[in-house]
Amino acid sequence: MSAAIEVRGLTRRFGAFTAVDAITFDVREGEVFGFLGANGAGKTTAIKMLIGLLAPTSGEARVAGHDVLAEADEVRRRIGYMSQRFSLYDDLTVRENVQLYGGVYGLTDPEIRERGGALLERLRLVHAGDARLGTLPLGWKQKLAFSVALLHRPAVVFLDEPTGGVDPITRRQFWEMIYAAAAGGTTVFVTTHYLDEAEYCDRVSIMVDGRIAALGTPDELKRRFDAATLDELFVRLARPAAAAAAGAV
Amino acid sequence: MALRSPALGAFMVKELRHILRDRQTLLVLLLLPLAMVVLFGYALRSEVNDVRVVFVDPAPDAATAALRARFAGNGRFRIVAVAATTAAVEPLFRRGAADVAVIVEPGFAGRLAEGTPARLLLVGDASDPNTGSTIQAYSRAVVAAYQAELGAAGPGARVELMTRMRFNPRLESANLFVPGLVALVLTLVTALMTAISLSREKERGTLEVLLVSPLRPWQIVLGKVLPYLLLAFANVVTALLAAWLVFRVPFRGSVALLLFASLLYAMVGLALGVLIAAATDSQRAAMIGAMAGTMLPTVMLSGMIFPIASLPGWLQPVTYVVPARWFIVVSRGIMLKGVGVEYLWPSLLVLVTMLAVLLVAAIRRFKARLA
Numbered sequence: 001m002s003a004a005i006e007v008r009g010l011t012r013r014f015g016a017f018t019a020v021d022a023i024t025f026d027v028r029e030g031e032v033f034g035f036l037g038a039n040g041a042g043k044t045t046a047i048k049m050l051i052g053l054l055a056p057t058s059g060e061a062r063v064a065g066h067d068v069l070a071e072a073d074e075v076r077r078r079i080g081y082m083s084q085r086f087s088l089y090d091d092l093t094v095r096e097n098v099q100l101y102g103g104v105y106g107l108t109d110p111e112i113r114e115r116g117g118a119l120l121e122r123l124r125l126v127h128a129g130d131a132r133l134g135t136l137p138l139g140w141k142q143k144l145a146f147s148v149a150l151l152h153r154p155a156v157v158f159l160d161e162p163t164g165g166v167d168p169i170t171r172r173q174f175w176e177m178i179y180a181a182a183a184g185g186t187t188v189f190v191t192t193h194y195l196d197e198a199e200y201c202d203r204v205s206i207m208v209d210g211r212i213a214a215l216g217t218p219d220e221l222k223r224r225f226d227a228a229t230l231d232e233l234f235v236r237l238a239r240p241a242a243a244a245a246a247g248a249v
Numbered sequence: 250m251a252l253r254s255p256a257l258g259a260f261m262v263k264e265l266r267h268i269l270r271d272r273q274t275l276l277v278l279l280l281l282p283l284a285m286v287v288l289f290g291y292a293l294r295s296e297v298n299d300v301r302v303v304f305v306d307p308a309p310d311a312a313t314a315a316l317r318a319r320f321a322g323n324g325r326f327r328i329v330a331v332a333a334t335t336a337a338v339e340p341l342f343r344r345g346a347a348d349v350a351v352i353v354e355p356g357f358a359g360r361l362a363e364g365t366p367a368r369l370l371l372v373g374d375a376s377d378p379n380t381g382s383t384i385q386a387y388s389r390a391v392v393a394a395y396q397a398e399l400g401a402a403g404p405g406a407r408v409e410l411m412t413r414m415r416f417n418p419r420l421e422s423a424n425l426f427v428p429g430l431v432a433l434v435l436t437l438v439t440a441l442m443t444a445i446s447l448s449r450e451k452e453r454g455t456l457e458v459l460l461v462s463p464l465r466p467w468q469i470v471l472g473k474v475l476p477y478l479l480l481a482f483a484n485v486v487t488a489l490l491a492a493w494l495v496f497r498v499p500f501r502g503s504v505a506l507l508l509f510a511s512l513l514y515a516m517v518g519l520a521l522g523v524l525i526a527a528a529t530d531s532q533r534a535a536m537i538g539a540m541a542g543t544m545l546p547t548v549m550l551s552g553m554i555f556p557i558a559s560l561p562g563w564l565q566p567v568t569y570v571v572p573a574r575w576f577i578v579v580s581r582g583i584m585l586k587g588v589g590v591e592y593l594w595p596s597l598l599v600l601v602t603m604l605a606v607l608l609v610a611a612i613r614r615f616k617a618r619l620a
Contacts, residue, residue, distance in 0.1 A: 051461045073463065081461040085454030091270050092263065103259020104462045 004029045004156050004187035005050065009059035012045050019045040021210035022059060027203075029155075032178060032188045034198045037207030038238045043191050044160070046207070050189070051081055051158055064155040077105070080149035080157035080186075084164060088145050090134035094125060097133055098148060105152035112151075119147045139170035143177065150181055157181065159190040163197065175200050195231040204230070206237050213237045256464055260472035267446070268476055278442070278480060282434040282488035287495060289426050300384050303330045303341050305352040312358035312367070312399075319395050320351065325387060338372065349373045349384050361399065424499065427492040428580035429553030431511060432573040433544075434488050438481045439515045440543040441536070443522030447473055448535035451526065466615050474519040481515040482508075501587030507580060510593075513600050514576040518543065520607035521572075527614040547573040575599045 005027035012020040020042045027033045037043040048054035050061055052072045061068045064078035081087075088097045098119065102112035120126045123143055133141060142162060149157055159178075163171045175197065182188050182202075190201070198204050198218065205215040214221050214237060218230055227233035268275060302320050306313045320326045329347055330337060341347040350372040354360075360367040369392060373385045450456040459469055485508065492498040521543055529535040548554060550564070551573035557565055568574045575596040582588045582596075590597070 053457065053460060076461060076463045079461070081458060083454050083457050085457075087455055087458040089263070089267070089455065092266055096263070096266060100259055100263045101462075103262070104256045104459070104464055106256055106463065108255075 002029055003027060003062075004031070004064060005033075005189065006062045007050075007059075008061070010046065010049060010056050010061050011058045012042075012049060012054065013057045018210050020049070020056075023207075023210075023212050024059075025205060025212060025215055027156075027187060027189060029187055030182055030185050031202045032182050032190065032200070034201030034204035035189060035191045035207070036195070036198055036204055036234065037191075041207040041238070042210040043207055047158060047160055047189075047191065051079060052076060077152075078155045080152065080154035082145050082149045082157070082159050082162055084161035084191075086138075086141060086145065088133055088141065088148065091132060093130050093132055094120065094136070094144065095129045097144070098151065101148045102151055107152060115151055119151065123147060139166050139173075142166055142170070143174060146174065146177055150186065154186060156187040156189060159188065161191055161193060163192065163194065171197070195229070195234055198230050206234060208237055254468070256462075257468045257472055260459075260464060260468065261475060264446075264472055264476045268480065278438055279483065279487070281437070282430075282484045283491050285430055285434060286427060286488050286491040289430055298325055300326045300349060300387060301329045301347045302326050303332060303338055303347040303350045304328050305332050305335055305338060305350060307333050307353075308355040308357070310356075310358035312361050313353050316351075316353065316357075316369075316392070316395050319391050320388075323391055326391070349388055351388065424496075424585055425581070426553070427488070427496065427498045428584050429551065429573070429577050430492070431485055431488050431580055432514065432551060432553060432576045433547050434484050435481050435511060435515050435576075436518050436543050436547045436573060438484055439477055439518030440522040440525065441539040442477050442480075443474055443519050444525040444529075444535040444539040445532055446477075447523060447526035448529055448532045451530070452532050467612055470523055470612060470615060474523065477519060477522075478512070478515055481518075482512065485511045485515075498584065500584055502583035503589060506589060506593075507583045510576065510579045510583070510597065510600070513597070513604065514572060517572045517600060517604045517607060520604060520611045523611040524607060524614060527611065546571040550574065551577050553577055572600060572603055575603075 003026040005025075007023055007025050009022045009024055010020060011018065011022050023046065035043060035047070045054065049056050050063055050068060052068055052075055055069060063075050066074040066078070068075055089100070092100065095116065098116040099112055102116065107115070117126075120129055123140070125140065125144065128136060128140075133144070136144075146159070146162060149159075163174055166174065171194070178188050178190065178200075192198060201218065203215065203217050204221065205212050206221075207213065214225065214233070216224065221233055222228070222230065225233050225236065227236065304317050304320065306317070317328065317331070321328050330341060332338070335350075335352060338347070338350040338352075342350075350370075352370040352372065354368045357367045357369075371385060371388050371392070373382075373388070447456075450459070456469075460466070464472075489500075489507075493500060522539065525538045525542060526535050529538050550557075550560070550568045550571045552568070553573065557568050557574070560568070578596045579593050579600075582593050
């Protein structure tokens with residue numbers, strides 16, 4: 001199986017501070033990859049480099065077979081992105097949001113109509129197609145944002161804390177959508193704060209202080225670190241860093 | 250790279266929808282130029298109407314009657330009292346019942362006929378110095394016209410008053426304000442609105458999603474800016490129509506040139522708006538930045554209201570970097586003087602240079618900050 005994301009010694013410094021410190025890992029095609037870490041561990045900086053919002057200080061990364069720095073345009077066409085902040089427009093209707101993203105990713109009008117229609121049907125939102133997005137509940141909006149990020153059928157989709165502030169039932173549905181996308185061949189790269197969600201991932205990595213402290217399937221990691229749950233493991237890995245930081249202050 | 254890229258098209262459709270959907274803002278933006286022209290035109294005038302004159306004429310004769318008739322017939326002046334002695338003036342001033350006293354010496358007609366100077370004293374109520382000096386100037390203009398008439402009729406009196414107001418003979422301040430108002434309206438719609446709309450996307454996180462998409466930074470900037478350019482154009486037309494219909498502001502030069510200059514100035518404003526949005530992190534900061542960085546200088550330092558020559562010396566060089574200053578030179582030149590490119594090219598060139606510099610800076614800043 002070939003790699004959808006290849007990261008080699010990726011580093012980003014801000015002045016004297018090293019936010020991401022020479023991380024190296026691969027994500028396989030069609031995998032659901034959980035990217036975990038405490039706040040400030042360097043997750044967001046790492047994602048920003050992978051989606052081309054931030055240039056690496058050193059090291060390299062290839063996403064969907066293209067270098068994120070040298071072939072940024074190729075990468076952009078092949079990835080989907082859902083930010084942790086809600087990323088659609090409240091003052092546009094559901095259909096207009098779909099049209100916008102379809103258009104921006106270069107889909108033709110018939111393609112947008114066809115895929116957009118199927119998308120609304122899947123989400124059971126056909127009746128709300130002409131409603132302003134702002135009138136829909138948050139859970140629906142999140143699911144729509146995810147579907148829109150998949151509209152152009154990207155090879156890799158990046159989800160940055162996609163389920164923040166969403167009720168458990170919607171979270172469940174959201175993860176069903178993630179599995180469906182992965183089954184369709186899309187690689188899913190997801191960050192989350194909910195460690196029960198991390199158990200749903202094929203593999204997870206845990207970032208501590210800019211480095212990857214652990215990487216493997218949830219079961220492997222629990223066995224290796226002798227932890228009952230990922231939650232326990234996470235706290236154990238993240239705590240020395242937090243303690244050191246507190247000591248330094 | 251084609252301008253007709255479908256991605257850019259989709260983005261602009263979205264931008265237009267934002268503008269059209271926000272009905273209240275749109276309505277305000279469309280009616281604003283109209284309201285501003287009317288308000289500024291009426292409220293912000295430096296000229297004074299209905300100047301009340303007390304005419305002191307100890308020995309009325311044909312010459313003083315003619316002078317009085319000149320004041321009475323001017324339209325701006327109203328003779329509230331005719332007195333025989335100067336004693337009548339003081340109480341009227343104190344009560345605020347008169348603004349200016351025109352005092353002629355006895356034997357006025359006789360002196361004029363002899364060729365000896367016939368003296369005339371203008372006393373203004375200068376408790377409001379601006380109004381006072383304006384009234385003085387108006388009165389002098391009336392006297393000067395009278396003297397010119399005398400000079401044409403015969404040997405006449407020695408005429409020393411040479412206050413001649415070119416281009417704006419009746420000192421209509423609407424004429425001076427309207428070309429500046431166009432600048433103000435354009436600044437508002439371009440710099441302020443772009444800064445707000447772009448920083449809104451930044452604040453809400455939608456800009457990040459756009460930057461991850463295949464849209465290029467210049468496409469995002471262009472897509473943001475073009476709809477506002479359209480709106481700005483509609484505003485210029487409304488403001489000019491209002492000025493012409495309500496205040497009869499003359500339109501002596503080329504309309505096409507004025508529209509071109511407005512477009513140029515609007516683009517400068519848009520580039521400023523993008524820069525401000527790129528430099529700030531929230532809508533609120535962008536709004537304050539746009540107010541302080543563009544609106545304020547446009548009102549205070551462009552010569553729109555306060556003549557640049559009357560600013561303190563150290564402040565005058567600052568006006569060189571205020572785009573509105575150059576635009577106002579152009580718009581006044583076209584509207585009031587009827588001059589064309591042959592006289593206005595230096596100011597136009599300054600605006601083109603500003604645009605080039607700002608555009609490069611805006612796109613670079615935009616890229617550096619977010620990519």
